[in-house]
Amino acid sequence: SQQGEEDPQALSIQEGENATMNCSYKTSINNLQWYRQNSGRGLVHLILIRSNEREKHSGRLRVTLDTSKKSSSLLITASRAADTASYFCATDKGGAQKLVFGQGTRLTINP
Amino acid sequence: SQTIHQWPATLVQPVGSPLSLECTVEGTSNPNLYWYRQAAGRGLQLLFYSVGIGQISSEVPQNLSASRPQDRQFILSSKKLLLSDSGFYLCAWSLGQGRESPLHFGNGTRLTVT
Numbered sequence: 001s002q003q004g005e006e007d008p009q010a011l012s013i014q015e016g017e018n019a020t021m022n023c024s025y026k027t028s029i030n031n032l033q034w035y036r037q038n039s040g041r042g043l044v045h046l047i048l049i050r051s052n053e054r055e056k057h058s059g060r061l062r063v064t065l066d067t068s069k070k071s072s073s074l075l076i077t078a079s080r081a082a083d084t085a086s087y088f089c090a091t092d093k094g095g096a097q098k099l100v101f102g103q104g105t106r107l108t109i110n111p
Numbered sequence: 112s113q114t115i116h117q118w119p120a121t122l123v124q125p126v127g128s129p130l131s132l133e134c135t136v137e138g139t140s141n142p143n144l145y146w147y148r149q150a151a152g153r154g155l156q157l158l159f160y161s162v163g164i165g166q167i168s169s170e171v172p173q174n175l176s177a178s179r180p181q182d183r184q185f186i187l188s189s190k191k192l193l194l195s196d197s198g199f200y201l202c203a204w205s206l207g208q209g210r211e212s213p214l215h216f217g218n219g220t221r222l223t224v225t
Contacts, residue, residue, distance in 0.1 A: 033213055042117075042201055042216030043155075050211075088154060090214075097143060097205045098170075099214060101155040 005102050006089055012108040019076040021105040023089030024069075030092045032065055032072050033099065037086045046074075046087075079109045113138035117202045117217030124224055130175075130189040132220050134202030137183065142204040144185040145214065146177055149199040161185060162207055197224045 007022045023032070031050045035043040049056045049065045049072065056063045062075040076083055086106050090099040117134045124130060136142055143162050147155040157170045159177035167177050174193050178186045185202060200220045206212035 031211065035214075040199075040219070040221070042203075042218045043214070045213035045215065048211075048213055092211075097212065097214065098145075098157060098160055100157070101147075103154040106152075 006087070006105045008105060009103065010106045010108070012110060013079060015079060015081055015109050015111050017079055019079050019083070019107055019109075021074045021087050021089075021107070023072045023074070023102055025072075025089075025091045026070065027093065029067075032063075033090045033092065034061075034063060034072075034074050035088045035090060035101075037088065037104070039085075043088065076107075081109050081111045083107060084109045113204075113215065115202065115204055115215055115217045117220060119220060120218065121221045122223070124192050124222065126194055126224055127191050130187070130192050130196070130222070132187040132200055132202075132222075134185045134187075134217055135183055136185075136204045139183070139204070139206070141182060141207045143207045144179060144183075145203040145205075146185065146187050147201045147203065149201060149219075151198075155201065159187070192224045194224050197222055 005024050013019055029051055031048050033048045034046045036046055037043045047058050047061055047063050049063050060077045065072045086104040088101050088104045090101045092099050114137045145160045146158040148158055149155050159169055161167050161179045164179055175189050202217045203214040205214050
């Protein structure tokens with residue numbers, strides 16, 4: 001079964017607004033990662049947060065991790081049309097980095 | 112810098128025909144290598160991973176096989192394709208030897224089995 005599950009499945013907002021996507025997982029993890037996928041392309045790594053970290057920032061991205069609730073969120077601030085993509089969380093339980101991906105959130109930024 | 116090449120970009124094959132998808136990585140040595148499959152509008156399913164030459168681990172029983180004949184080359188194969196093998200196939204690499212690292216993906220191969 002899938003380890004990570006994103007919520008919502010689809011999100012449509014206006015340019016300039018903030019976008020929040022959530023991810024839940026089932027078992028203990030080494031780290032949790034977020035990836036972005038433009039239509040028809042490979043995935044691009046955005047950010048990695050370790051199990052002993054609670055929050056991490058990278059540019060307009062903010063990721064939180066709550067290991068007690070087995071959940072993570074990705075916040076994109078001041079969204080741009082170019083942020084339109086699918087976003088996936090992936091969990092790493094350790095050992096050869098066999099990441100388990102969720103189903104993804106399809107984000108649409110309307111100009 | 113490291114790069115990953117995956118080809119072909121698209122492929123249309125009849126049921127029962129063989130398959131060979133190739134992936135090569137440049138700029139790093141002894142990487143972990145992965146094959147994922149993505150169904151339309153879905154997440155990624157790990158098919159195979161490799162931590163070294165000739166070392167292949169299969170995650171799901173299926174009609175496919177993988178080989179790693181060289182350190183930075185990973186090949187996905189099938190002797191006879193099924194309709195259910197259609198999908199978007201992604202190759203990826205990460206740092207090996209137990210080092211924590213993100214995955215770096217190729218641009219994928221869109222396979223349609225007709």
